[in-house]
C-alpha cells in the first residue's frame with residue numbers, strides 16, 4: 001500500500017497468520033515490531049489501553065500524517081504485531097489511497113516499510129515490485145511518496161515523551177505542541193531496553209553499494225567510480241562518476257522526499273561506492289542523517 005512516507009507491506013493487524021506472513025516475506029526478525037495503520041483516532045484508541053492527553057494533542061496536530069504513537073496495547077492486539085512488547089505503534093496515514101483502503105477494509109492494517117529487512121525503503125510502486133518479484137499478491141500504485149522518509153515515532157516513559165525514531169515530522173514541531181522537549185537519546189531509553197525500538201538498530205536502510213557518510217566540513221575526496229549524494233546550492237564537486245543533489249535549493253523537506261529514490265538510482269548505477277554529505281542536524285535533516293548513518297554503518301559491517 002502507498003502512504004505519504006514510504007510504501008508499506010500491509011496485512012490484517014489482528015490476524016496472527018497475516019502478521020506472520022509479513023515477517024516471512026520481508027525476512028524481518030521477529031524482534032522488530034510493526035506499525036499498525038488505522039483510518040482515524042477513534043480506531044487508534046481501540047488498539048490501546050488508554051490514550052493520554054499528550055497523545056491526543058499530538059494526534060489532533062499531526063494526524064492524518066507521518067507520526068506514529070507508541071502506547072500500551074489493548075488485550076486483543078496480537079503479540080506478533082508488537083514482537084511481544086507491551087506497547088503497540090499506531091498511525092493514521094494521510095495518503096488518499098491509504099485512507100481509501102483503510103476505510104474500505106474496515107480493519108487495522110499492520111504495515112512495515114515494503115522493503116526486505118535492512119534494505120532501502122521504497123518510495124514508489126516500482127521499488128516495491130523490484131524488491132519482491134514474487135511473494136506479494138499486488139502493489140497498489142499511489143504514485144511517488146511525497147514525504148519520502150518514514151514516520152516520526154514517539155513513545156513515553158511515564159510522562160516523559162521520547163523520540164524513538166526521527167522521521168517525517170520535525171521533532172521541534174512535536175515539542176512545540178507538547179510544550180516540552182522530547183528525549184532524543186530515547187531509542188534505548190524505553191524501559192531501559194535496547195530492543196524496545198528496533199528502528200534504532202545501528203544499521204538499516206542500506207543500499208547494496210558501500211556508502212560512506214563524510215563529516216559536514218570534510219573536503220570531497222572523489223575516488224574512481226564513486227558517486228556522490230549532494231545537498232544544497234554549492235557547486236557540485238568534480239571527479240564523481242555520478243552526482244545526485246537531494247535539494248539544489250537546500251531544503252531539508254525536499255531532500256527527505258528525494259532521499260530513497262536517489263539512493264535507489266545510485267545503487268543501480270554500477271558504482272563502486274557512494275559518498276554522502278550530511279544535512280544540517282535539525283528539522284527533517286535529523287531524519288535524513290539518521291538514514292544515512294545507518295546505511296553507512298551497515299557498510300562498515302556493524
Ligand code: TXA
Pocket residue numbers: 003005006007008009032033034035066068070082085087088089111112113114149150151152153155164165196197198199200
Ligand atoms: O512511515 C512509516 O512509519 C512506514 C509506513 C509504511 O507507515 N512504516 C514503517 O514501518 O517504517 P517499519 O516497520 O519499517 O518501522 C517500524 C519501527 C520499528 O522498527 C520500531 O522502531 C518502531 O517502528 N516501533 C514499532 N512498534 C514499536 C513498539 N511497540 N515499541 C517501540 N517501537 C516500535
Ligand code: MG
Pocket residue numbers: 112113121
Ligand atoms: Mg523499515
